[in-house]
Amino acid sequence: LEIDGDFLYFLADAAVIAFQYGNPDALCTPLVEAKKAGEDLVAVYAKYVKDFYVGTFGVSVETYNQNHLKNTAVNEGSSDRLWWFQVCTEVAYFQVAPSNDSVRSSKINTKYHLDLCKNVFGEGIYPEVDMTNIYYGGTKIAGSKIVFTNGSQDPWRHASKQTSSPDMPSYIITCHNCGHGTDMRGCPQSPLSIEGNAENCSAPDAVNKVRQKMIEHIDLWLSECKGTGRSS
Structure with a gap:
């Protein structure tokens, strides 16, 4: 991944995905055991990312590559671009790093997401969240x-x-x-x-x-x- 932010996004998603898709022990067990044994947590996490997230889970690193997201050809990876188009035009859902206790780098901020939207989809692309909320009702679901x-x-x-x-x-x-x-x-x-x-x-x-x-x-x-x- 050529863009630092893309790599950092990938690293954070690797952790989140364990909880999101029902495999918390795949992440927590080796990290807890490594902590108790005084082992290198970074090395253990790197092994988890390689063996589980890329290996067992089967994520493609290209999913996080902005050059890949620019590809308009219809293929198995098209859903990556479709998701980001929805993010960049309708819902935002920017997963920015919180100020404290974050597994995401502070570089994954609002600017990173807006830059991604511009880089992948061009000038003038901006998430019209207010319009989306009006159409779907926001917290008063239509x-x-x-x-x-x-x-x-x-x-x-x-x-x-x-x-x-x-x-x-x-x-x-x-x-x-x-x-x-x-x-x-x-x-x-x-x-x-x-x-x-x-x-x-x-x-x-x-x-x-x-x-x-x-x-x-x-x-x-x-x-x-x-x-x-x-x-x-």
């Missing part, structure tokens, strides 16, 4: 009959709706390895098991209870639709 589910360990749950309201129930699936998409994917969330097996979650019952709630809400809403339909 919708109804939506079930929100979040894994307790998923960092993205803080960008979701975590409090229930009429017609928009929200559930937190709480367990040690419940992350991004646990409701559908089970545990871990990556590598993907298409069946969404919950048995590998540290609390399978917590997953199954929320899944049952989802079914109940959808069944109710579908029955209401049938009840208001016109007969021919």
Whole structure:
């Protein structure tokens, strides 16, 4: 990676992904053991990044390469560019480093993200967050009959709706390895098991209870639709 910020972004994501996709022990166990043994934590983390994030998890370093993101060809890596286009034009979601206790470098700031948007998509690209919030309702979501589910360990749950309201129930699936998409994917969330097996979650019952709630809400809403339909 030629741009320092891209490399630093990659390093931070490597840590976050362990929690986001249900593999916290892959990161925490070797680091805790190394700390107890007085070993080099940087070397242990580097091994985790190479063996797990790039190896087992299968991330492509090119995902973080701004030159790669400029490529408009439609291929397996196109989703990287699509995600950043949404970030740079609609939602921002800039993952800037907090001022204290950050796993992200302080160089990953607002300027880094705006520079990325300009470099990848050209002049005049800026996230119109206000327009996005107006269109979708912001905190007053312009919708109804939506079930929100979040894994307790998923960092993205803080960008979701975590409090229930009429017609928009929200559930937190709480367990040690419940992350991004646990409701559908089970545990871990990556590598993907298409069946969404919950048995590998540290609390399978917590997953199954929320899944049952989802079914109940959808069944109710579908029955209401049938009840208001016109007969021919």
